[in-house]
Amino acid sequence: MSQMTYAEAINVALHEAMQLDSSVICYGLGVTDPKAVFGTTINLEKKFGPERVFDMPTSENAMTGVAIGAALNGIKSVMTHQRIDFFLLAMDQLVNGAAKWHYMFGSQNSVPITIRLIIGRGWGQGPTHSQNLQAWFSHIPGLKVVMPTTPEDAKGMLLSSIFDPNPVIFLEHRWLHSSIGEVPDGDIRVPLGKAKIVKSGKDITLVAMSYMSIEAIHAADYLEKQGISCEVIDLRTIKPLDWETLMESVSKTGHLLALDSGFSTGSVAGEIIARVSMEKFNALKLAPARLAMPDVPEPTSPALTKGFYVRAADVAEKVMDMLGKDTGQVRKDLTEPRPHDIPGKWFTGPF
Amino acid sequence: MSQMTYAEAINVALHEAMQLDSSVICYGLGVTDPKAVFGTTINLEKKFGPERVFDMPTSENAMTGVAIGAALNGIKSVMTHQRIDFFLLAMDQLVNGAAKWHYMFGSQNSVPITIRLIIGRGWGQGPTHSQNLQAWFSHIPGLKVVMPTTPEDAKGMLLSSIFDPNPVIFLEHRWLHSSIGEVPDGDIRVPLGKAKIVKSGKDITLVAMSYMSIEAIHAADYLEKQGISCEVIDLRTIKPLDWETLMESVSKTGHLLALDSGFSTGSVAGEIIARVSMEKFNALKLAPARLAMPDVPEPTSPALTKGFYVRAADVAEKVMDMLGKDTGQVRKDLTEPRPHDIPGKWFTGPF
Amino acid sequence: MVHPVKNSSIENSLNLFHHMYRIRTVEEEISRRYSEGKMRCPVHLSTGQEAIPSTFALTITKDDFTVSTHRGHAHYLAKGGDLNAMIAEIYGKSTGCSKGKGGSMHLIDRNVNFMGTSAIVGNSIPVGVGLALSSKLKGTDQISCIFLGDGAIEEGVFYESVNFAVVRKLPVLFICENNLYSVYSNLSVRQPIGRSIAKMVEAMGIDMSFGNDNDILANQQLMKKAINNVRSGNGPHFLEFSTYRWREHCGHNFDNNIGYRSQDEFLEWQAKDPLMLLEKSLTKDGSDTTTKLSSIKEQIDSEVAAAFEFAETSPFPNQIEAYEGVYAAIEGVPK
Amino acid sequence: MVHPVKNSSIENSLNLFHHMYRIRTVEEEISRRYSEGKMRCPVHLSTGQEAIPSTFALTITKDDFTVSTHRGHAHYLAKGGDLNAMIAEIYGKSTGCSKGKGGSMHLIDRNVNFMGTSAIVGNSIPVGVGLALSSKLKGTDQISCIFLGDGAIEEGVFYESVNFAVVRKLPVLFICENNLYSVYSNLSVRQPIGRSIAKMVEAMGIDMSFGNDNDILANQQLMKKAINNVRSGNGPHFLEFSTYRWREHCGHNFDNNIGYRSQDEFLEWQAKDPLMLLEKSLTKDGSDTTTKLSSIKEQIDSEVAAAFEFAETSPFPNQIEAYEGVYAAIEGVPK
Numbered sequence A, B: 001m002s003q004m005t006y007a008e009a010i011n012v013a014l015h016e017a018m019q020l021d022s023s024v025i026c027y028g029l030g031v032t033d034p035k036a037v038f039g040t041t042i043n044l045e046k047k048f049g050p051e052r053v054f055d056m057p058t059s060e061n062a063m064t065g066v067a068i069g070a071a072l073n074g075i076k077s078v079m080t081h082q083r084i085d086f087f088l089l090a091m092d093q094l095v096n097g098a099a100k101w102h103y104m105f106g107s108q109n110s111v112p113i114t115i116r117l118i119i120g121r122g123w124g125q126g127p128t129h130s131q132n133l134q135a136w137f138s139h140i141p142g143l144k145v146v147m148p149t150t151p152e153d154a155k156g157m158l159l160s161s162i163f164d165p166n167p168v169i170f171l172e173h174r175w176l177h178s179s180i181g182e183v184p185d186g187d188i189r190v191p192l193g194k195a196k197i198v199k200s201g202k203d204i205t206l207v208a209m210s211y212m213s214i215e216a217i218h219a220a221d222y223l224e225k226q227g228i229s230c231e232v233i234d235l236r237t238i239k240p241l242d243w244e245t246l247m248e249s250v251s252k253t254g255h256l257l258a259l260d261s262g263f264s265t266g267s268v269a270g271e272i273i274a275r276v277s278m279e280k281f282n283a284l285k286l287a288p289a290r291l292a293m294p295d296v297p298e299p300t301s302p303a304l305t306k307g308f309y310v311r312a313a314d315v316a317e318k319v320m321d322m323l324g325k326d327t328g329q330v331r332k333d334l335t336e337p338r339p340h341d342i343p344g345k346w347f348t349g350p351f
Numbered sequence C, D: 001m002v003h004p005v006k007n008s009s010i011e012n013s014l015n016l017f018h019h020m021y022r023i024r025t026v027e028e029e030i031s032r033r034y035s036e037g038k039m040r041c042p043v044h045l046s047t048g049q050e051a052i053p054s055t056f057a058l059t060i061t062k063d064d065f066t067v068s069t070h071r072g073h074a075h076y077l078a079k080g081g082d083l084n085a086m087i088a089e090i091y092g093k094s095t096g097c098s099k100g101k102g103g104s105m106h107l108i109d110r111n112v113n114f115m116g117t118s119a120i121v122g123n124s125i126p127v128g129v130g131l132a133l134s135s136k137l138k139g140t141d142q143i144s145c146i147f148l149g150d151g152a153i154e155e156g157v158f159y160e161s162v163n164f165a166v167v168r169k170l171p172v173l174f175i176c177e178n179n180l181y182s183v184y185s186n187l188s189v190r191q192p193i194g195r196s197i198a199k200m201v202e203a204m205g206i207d208m209s210f211g212n213d214n215d216i217l218a219n220q221q222l223m224k225k226a227i228n229n230v231r232s233g234n235g236p237h238f239l240e241f242s243t244y245r246w247r248e249h250c251g252h253n254f255d256n257n258i259g260y261r262s263q264d265e266f267l268e269w270q271a272k273d274p275l276m277l278l279e280k281s282l283t284k285d286g287s288d289t290t291t292k293l294s295s296i297k298e299q300i301d302s303e304v305a306a307a308f309e310f311a312e313t314s315p316f317p318n319q320i321e322a323y324e325g326v327y328a329a330i331e332g333v334p335k
């Protein structure tokens, strides 16, 4: 057990995986450069050599197909993109190829590839460097979609993703990379498809993923002081989603608020509301609710992103509103941090 | 007013648009070939010349960017792809470019492009020629998504799409191309964003789009004989979706079944269930329901697609089940047509 | 270098004939039966294009990897893929090489490292490059062969794949069958008139060779050299062959009447039919050869008939299988 | 052809100096102020790369179209884009050229047909080709210029765009600024060593020229010829220039210390600084020229200072504007 950042936990997991299995390779733009993808790929090339760890041409689509081909002969690729937005170039290889290969060839091959995509928000990233497209991936049969929140889960789920025989989309939120936590040593595997109840409670179920789980926890802490007991579920895996844990929680609390870092319409949070409404209609004491990003591209100016993101205050206000409590005090208690567009003071840009 | 097929209606709309406005151009693989994209582009090149109507290289991504660039100088492109699946190669240009251009450059340009994509099912099209990805497009701010069901709407909405200043994804279901209907002459515009109540009823709201609206109508006709009155809403536009018409209907019927031709998880039908559950919770008399494609790539063998699609029988059975009626007779009354994998006997493949 | 003696040259020609005749017979039999409506998936036939896969068949080894396209029957057969399993796949049977999930456009035979075909133009190209990367990582001498058409040349992914193969000097053989058309579109509306595909690709930093007119013996030499070259570790190679498909792009008919190409063009190519020419030249070699030709035909005719019989009598997959196999199971963890 | 007389040559050099000095000053002023934290978006500076946009500025006309990349400040300025509006955009102000929505990576000035830049590598290339298609359709003589880096060459969309431009003989000028790096990756890990980009593109069927080492007067001739060529209807042209960025890929610092490139390499290029060399050669031309240089500098220094003042004092957009402008309004229909 050691304390480390989320980025370090990813780095440790990559070292562990490559050490354990010589068929694991790691590539992507910047994987071998001095910045090492926000530090996540440090020392990999040094340790495992340029055959297994390499930079690549700016050819997102072909390089995804390369991972598929290598996978058909037993190579487990971890491919990294510094922004999810760049990966839009590779949708053909991902959706027509990787996701369907096992199925459409009668289950003779598997495609064990892991695609690390960095999502984020803030700091002038603007419309094409800040998308959170998890809903797209979770719509596609054959893909697994993972969104860990804590350093421990980042490590344990990256290891599980790499050794999963299916294509896994591994989404890292840029605002989590510097968060710190205890991480067990060695080959720890956190199973895909199991949510975590990070806080148990009885009044309402807050369900979230990745960075939104952090906002949910802040809100739950605040709400606790206001006498509201929230059950916070960190989904961790978006597909397959752990419906069992979720349904059980809603059965208990009778209230649901689903959070999402993606655009509202067609969000994963929407799918959650839909499934709960269809399957636990009678358990719901009142209308379920969702807080996600507005259906708007993210603007660049810091003036325009003020109040743009879903923050703990929004969550707390929504919960109190749902439960019929007075919300007048919330925004005074939970002000938007300043500056609002960075994860912490340590962050000085440009990324 | 004349009787024509859906494919002819599209052809007529293209002629009308190109006649009305010399800045309309039309291109895509096969647009000028003898088959003329299932007959939809017949005579366009002859009438409007090879500068405005042309075939293209198999370069889906660049050709989408070409439409954007031309649009910035006032050209209205109608681009056509014979399968939606091919267009996965162009997600970068569509999502990072076309959808955001107007917004991210401070509303100085608009991008009036129309992208015709053919969706479908059946007849051995298999995993990569049968996807229905409307949920993806409707998740993206800045796109409009249109899915007409009738020949009249195909014509009127294609005209509206072409003259809309935004990028419009125009989805045509292959099984509708040969359906016949009355179509008004001339420059008729069916507004985007307005659903149509194709059958009014009081017991349950059936909401559908494109080919699924046909199955919904069949089911409603059958259910009427069983004493169940369905209100059938043909969405026609998926984004922006006509929430007003939908909410009003659910308020009246208290029951909702949403149909979709896409994969279940993350479907447009899911978003509909979610929004109705959040906004009309108290109007719902019981849990809303959804019928969409299974979360499975479409297999090729006709043996494997038996019972695979959502058919009128499934809809009728689901409705009766929701309303507590005996469903024992449904599948005897509404058998799966034979062969089950073609829209009609006239269809002999290969497409 | 030792020149091949006459006998071995006849033997070689008989072998080529075998492969060409086999591919032709399979495709024509599909064509003959297609309108029965039992093969319920799109088929893209290679009648007229048999020369290239046949030279491939004689040079490639079982362990080498191969991927192909929508028009993949010939490549599957040339690589040694199981004929019965292919026909059964087209019939949608459980004995099909993809268990009925994939159809004509998704062929695979792992026993001979035929790794798959794709219905999306260009889609299998980088997959082939990835297979070459895997050989290099594993230190084997397997090369990876990628069949593609002239249309696939237009996809950006082709170019990206070539670039990466060159940068990492991977053992990839690109085999482009330039049949002048992509569906009903002539090359001239898709690529610059007069531009050589092979020369363009050469400028990307890759060795290339170009074979004309279905000239099978000349092309065989190009194929051999290219395969040897790639296997020797000289990096990727690009082969372009000029050829012609006889039947419609998708389906079983002739379609010279619909107007996108001329009957004259078709006849010109039919006169260069490599199968017919080879047979003609072989029958000149005396009655022994003629007898051998007949026995090859006989053997193949009955093999093909048996394959269709196998396909027709095989069971359909069970409906429930449609819902299985979306995810691969984690080892040790039941699905 | 008349050779330029000495005087007009000095004047030309002074004009080039004007543009280079202006771009340099803007970029360096951004760099100087960046750590204040008021420009809250990624910036990709062109310090060291000024020669190419400056020759462009002197030849291109206002009506011609231009698109560019994440590293687009210099191109925007060279095309005649409004300096105040650019700096304001980087500051996220409502007076910004994209009203604060886009930032440094999304610059536009419709008044001079600078049509946009993109933060996605390769993304604006086909957009430029589409603009050329529009000129052809409208029968104007506007050409379309596309700035791109050596990294963008690796995207399939580049290749697809070139192909389409050639097939339809569109008036497109591709201007590739090859600065050897994509972020921290040297060309050698991304493209075949020793392969010429320009020659590869030529093999795609396009005219090309190559300019070395920031040699500004030579490059100016190439630029002029290329622009004339494209305008004359000879189809697309590809220009490649070898150049070097001085500062880090993204941000305001020097970064030769972090290890992806050597200080020596940097110093070698700095010694070829086109701005410094031009100034040196001009000051040799006598005191009159020296005075003119000083007055150019003075004028630009104060112009740039004013632009920052404008940006700093401009109002921020209203929060509510974030939610506006997702869709363009249909004419006659209120939003």
Ligand SMILES: Cc1ncc(C[n+]2csc(CCOP(=O)(O)OP(=O)(O)O)c2C)c(N)n1
Pocket: B029, B058, B060, B086, B089, C044, C070, C071, C119, C120, C121, C122, C148, C149, C150, C151, C152, C153, C179, C181, C182, C183, C249
């Ligand atoms: C990405 C994509 N675009 C378009 C198609 C439609 N399509 C199917 S086959 C084909 C022709 C490709 O031509 P070529 O590569 O020359 O192969 P050929 O059919 O001539 O063997 C096309 C365009 C497709 N399947 N995938």
Ligand SMILES: Cc1ncc(C[n+]2csc(CCOP(=O)(O)OP(=O)(O)O)c2C)c(N)n1
Pocket: A029, A058, A060, A082, A086, A089, D044, D070, D071, D119, D120, D121, D122, D148, D149, D150, D151, D152, D153, D179, D181, D182, D183, D249
């Ligand atoms: C599709 C895509 N992939 C990766 C990136 C990350 N990225 C931003 S700038 C850049 C470098 C591009 O290099 P080049 O085209 O040579 O331009 P330069 O920065 O040298 O001017 C990269 C890879 C991106 N923005 N878009």
Ligand SMILES: [Mg+2]
Pocket: C149, C150, C151, C177, C178, C179, C180, C181, C182, C183
């Ligand atoms: Mg072809």
Ligand SMILES: [Mg+2]
Pocket: D149, D150, D151, D177, D178, D179, D180, D181, D182, D183
């Ligand atoms: Mg560069």
